[in-house]
Amino acid sequence: KIIFYFRLNKEPPxxxxxxxxxGGINFTSTATNTHLDLDTVKxxxxxxxxxxxxxxxxxDATADDLIDVIxxxxxxxxxxxxxxxxxxxxxxxxxxxxxxxHYCPVSAHLEWNLDGLLDKVWxxxxxxxxxxKPKGMNPDYEDPVILSSKKKTVEDFCDRIHKDMLKQFK
Numbered sequence: 001k002i003i004f005y006f007r008l009n010k011e012p013p014x015x016x017x018x019x020x021x022x023g024g025i026n027f028t029s030t031a032t033n034t035h036l037d038l039d040t041v042k043x044x045x046x047x048x049x050x051x052x053x054x055x056x057x058x059x060d061a062t063a064d065d066l067i068d069v070i071x072x073x074x075x076x077x078x079x080x081x082x083x084x085x086x087x088x089x090x091x092x093x094x095x096x097x098x099x100x101x102h103y104c105p106v107s108a109h110l111e112w113n114l115d116g117l118l119d120k121v122w123x124x125x126x127x128x129x130x131x132x133k134p135k136g137m138n139p140d141y142e143d144p145v146i147l148s149s150k151k152k153t154v155e156d157f158c159d160r161i162h163k164d165m166l167k168q169f170k
Contacts, residue, residue: 008079009102013065016056025050029057036061044070078124082117084108128152 025045027038041055044063048070055066068074080102086094087107097105104120106113121127126149133139145160158166 002073004073004075007068007074007076010076012074012076013061013069014058015061015065015069016054016058017066017069018054019050020052020054022052024052026054027057028055031057031059033057034060035063036066041066080104080117080120080124082106087112126150130157 025038025042027041029036036057040063044066045051045053045055050070081100081104083097083103083105085107086097086105087110089097094105097103104113104117106117108114128147128149129144130147130152131139131141131144145157147156147160155166
């Protein structure tokens with residue numbers, strides 16, 4: 001049974017962990033480390049009964065980052081905290097809320113800032129609209145194909161429309 005843990009509004013750690021058959025723990029770093037040293041890395045690995053591995057850090061990683069990579073059951077996902085009923089709070093309270101990261105104030109009843117929420121969702125999910133144009137016709141601005149900004153190749157576009165389209169592509 002695998003349990004997944006979510007890491008909200010975080011990027012996956014920029015470190016490499018590779019188990020190997022022999023050779024002990026090889027620890028290298030391309031950045032200055034203030035949280036991890038060879039003894040700490042060896043202690044963490046021994047907790048997971050790992051005695052042979054190559055570990056490369058590309059930034060100042062923490063012990064939690066190394067554990068996340070070793071366990072491999074972390075899901076990194078964007079998150080927006082939507083605060084509803086802002087029509088019932090004072091301006092001072094709204095200014096305090098405005099200092100919070102990753103939040104969007106709305107009033108669903110009065111329909112305040114729903115467009116702002118929609119913009120934030122598109123931004124956090126890194127979505128892109130692609131408008132198609134059938135041959136010999138005007139572009140279709142009513143029904144775009146929506147792709148993640150991380151997957152915006154022609155192959156991804158063809159897969160999104162139909163799984164067999166790529167085979168027919170010239």
